[in-house]
Amino acid sequence: MKQFLFLFVFALTTSLVQSQENLPTDYLTKEFHQGRREAFRNLMPANSAAVVFSYPERVFSKDVNYNYHANPDMYYLTGYKEPDAVLLLFKEPQGTEKYTEVLFVRERNAQKETWTGRRLGIEGAKSKLGFTKVYNGKDFNTFEIDFKKFDKIIYDNIPTDVEASKNIDNLYSLLQSFKTKTGIIAEDKASVDLFNNITNSLREIKTPEELVVMRKTVKLSCIAHNEVMKAVGPDMSENEADGIHAYVHRHYGAEGEGYPPIIGAGGNGCILHYNDNNATKIDNQLLLMDVGSEYHGYSADVTRTIPANGKFTEEQKAIYQIVYEAQEEVFKLCKEGTPIQDLNKRSKEVVAAGLIKLGIITDPKDARIYYPHGCSHFLGLDVHDKGNYMGTLKENMILTVEPGIYIPANSKCDKKWWNIGVRIEDDILMLKDSYENLSADSPRKWQDIEALAKQKSTFNDMKFPKI
Numbered sequence: 001m002k003q004f005l006f007l008f009v010f011a012l013t014t015s016l017v018q019s020q021e022n023l024p025t026d027y028l029t030k031e032f033h034q035g036r037r038e039a040f041r042n043l044m045p046a047n048s049a050a051v052v053f054s055y056p057e058r059v060f061s062k063d064v065n066y067n068y069h070a071n072p073d074m075y076y077l078t079g080y081k082e083p084d085a086v087l088l089l090f091k092e093p094q095g096t097e098k099y100t101e102v103l104f105v106r107e108r109n110a111q112k113e114t115w116t117g118r119r120l121g122i123e124g125a126k127s128k129l130g131f132t133k134v135y136n137g138k139d140f141n142t143f144e145i146d147f148k149k150f151d152k153i154i155y156d157n158i159p160t161d162v163e164a165s166k167n168i169d170n171l172y173s174l175l176q177s178f179k180t181k182t183g184i185i186a187e188d189k190a191s192v193d194l195f196n197n198i199t200n201s202l203r204e205i206k207t208p209e210e211l212v213v214m215r216k217t218v219k220l221s222c223i224a225h226n227e228v229m230k231a232v233g234p235d236m237s238e239n240e241a242d243g244i245h246a247y248v249h250r251h252y253g254a255e256g257e258g259y260p261p262i263i264g265a266g267g268n269g270c271i272l273h274y275n276d277n278n279a280t281k282i283d284n285q286l287l288l289m290d291v292g293s294e295y296h297g298y299s300a301d302v303t304r305t306i307p308a309n310g311k312f313t314e315e316q317k318a319i320y321q322i323v324y325e326a327q328e329e330v331f332k333l334c335k336e337g338t339p340i341q342d343l344n345k346r347s348k349e350v351v352a353a354g355l356i357k358l359g360i361i362t363d364p365k366d367a368r369i370y371y372p373h374g375c376s377h378f379l380g381l382d383v384h385d386k387g388n389y390m391g392t393l394k395e396n397m398i399l400t401v402e403p404g405i406y407i408p409a410n411s412k413c414d415k416k417w418w419n420i421g422v423r424i425e426d427d428i429l430m431l432k433d434s435y436e437n438l439s440a441d442s443p444r445k446w447q448d449i450e451a452l453a454k455q456k457s458t459f460n461d462m463k464f465p466k467i
């Protein structure tokens, strides 16, 4: 009997792709995702259904795709991270089984998994994600459900740029089936708005489980910033600084970065979403680094601006201090009840007053020439996370506070200010009566940055062959 069992188990394991070992053990739990679906259902109107699609895959070059990134809403509600999936949620129990949710996933396929990686499949979605009703994507088309009986179908923007395909189990076919089943041809704005209102109101408040992951992703991003502060010098390239961030993130188990890193030296730091990161030398300039890791789906968003040679000039320091003061003033508003728009307003006032004092502008309205972006955004699964920006701060929201001043060459001010670009960005957890700066591990004061820059980094000792 034992021998028979052994043979059976052996045949089973070799016929499927082997299961993976040494995976992280601190992913969000299936109970978390189940709880989020329950919370979503609670906000659905009577007699409604919600439909959530995975993101499309994207071509990197010819037959090679970019690393796949899951739709954050899909991940939030299911934990499923693969493409070609659709989730159905129902306000009221359906059918004789009284089910309220169905997940369609990629079918397991030993041959495909040998080429493009392991798939969770139906059994995995049941055991690891806690679903009871799971099908392969190819079964969505024939799945018996009368969508026309619902008063409302709730869905996000339907992607319009998914390549047509004859495959019966990819995103294109899932979208076609959805349109056929529901009769939806053109997107209904009210349905999309409702989907986003629901996901905004859920995702803007972080649960205790999410806070654990957020603290981790921000903490290890701070370690990366600090390591670059120690390692950097005028001869380092922007991309090399980028690489230190990337290495540190991965050392601590992050998947990568939550957005393309912005590593800009001097004038490059004045380009808001600069991500060429290709200056071969930082030189004796400021280095603006806006980099945050993505840890189990959650993004940090931290910006530090540092002098590559370890010492701020008087002009750099003067601009830096205004940005620092703006942050300090905005922090004072960080507590439950503050209108979110007030954060931006207050930061603009402080920056305007500072620029007037230095003689860079005379009219406060001109502050926007040098500070053209907003001060704060929600942070979470998306770096610019979902949330209601017209609302007020609430406990367990996380928002960035990120004022900046950017004075590119040829600006209409004394040229001693040219090519100074400064942004300081921290990730702020809102509390009832105050706040917690999650990114406080990385220094913000110019004195503290100069002190840290004097320390040696482990990266200073790395030696590579000359080529």
Ligand SMILES: [Mn+2]
Binding pocket: 301, 377, 400, 402, 425
């Ligand atoms: Mn940001």
